[in-house]
Amino acid sequence: xxxxxxxxxxxxxxxxxxxxxxxxxxxxxxxxxxxxxxxxxxxxxxxxxxxxxxxxxxxxxxxxxxxxxxxxxxxxxxxxxxxxxxxxxxxxxxxxxxxxxxxxxxxxxxxxxxxxxxxxxxxxxxxxxxxxxxxxxxxxxxxxxxxxxxxxxxxxxxxxxxxxxxxxxxxxxxxxxxxxxxxxxxxxxxxxxx
Numbered sequence: 162x163x164x165x166x167x168x169x170x171x172x173x174x175x176x177x178x179x180x181x182x183x184x185x186x187x188x189x190x191x192x193x194x195x196x197x198x199x200x201x202x203x204x205x206x207x208x209x210x211x212x213x214x215x216x217x218x219x220x221x222x223x224x225x226x227x228x229x230x231x232x233x234x235x236x237x238x239x240x241x242x243x244x245x246x247x248x249x250x251x252x253x254x255x256x257x258x259x260x261x262x263x264x265x266x267x268x269x270x271x272x273x274x275x276x277x278x279x280x281x282x283x284x285x286x287x288x289x290x291x292x293x294x295x296x297x298x299x300x301x302x303x304x305x306x307x308x309x310x311x312x313x314x315x316x317x318x319x320x321x322x323x324x325x326x327x328x329x330x331x332x333x334x335x336x337x338x339x340x341x342x343x344x345x346x347x348x349x350x351x352x353x354x355x
Contacts, residue, residue: 195284196350197223199284200261200262208226210224211225212225214339214348214349216345218240218241222237224237231251232249232250232251233248233249235248249264250264250265258278259275261274268291268292271287271289272287273286281302282301284296284298293316294315295315295316296312296323298312305329308327311323311325312325314344321344322343323341323344325340325342326339333353335354335355336354337351339351
């Protein structure tokens, strides 16, 4: 009886590893609910992403193009900034499940970090220059079509909580609808990728 219990105990780490791997594969289609704050170059979908949204400052349009395994070009237009081009460079890729990206923009530099553990993820980062900010967010994907998130952000000397969700409709597997509310107000976006 004791030997059987020992064999079962020796088998437990294997089962735990298998369960984590299965959950990771089931949630690979998920991404952070905090759009633009995740180090998504290694985890995001190949190709182009288009995001149209409305934030407290007005409308926003973002086009993200992954041009190499470690490089993504981001073009953004909004009411506050007519046109902004950014380059996201993946600097840590081989320490799975974590990744680190440096985003270089015209008037700012951002450091983005993500920890991806299957249906759970953690994004945190900081921006220096114009629109300086710090943030941390925890997201959970209870279903492949739904992601929920809680976070905290410091911007302009104000610290506040954030809540967010992202839904991928079954009828549009390459699209999503996201909502985020924080101290700056609510933001909604619709995105597609190909």
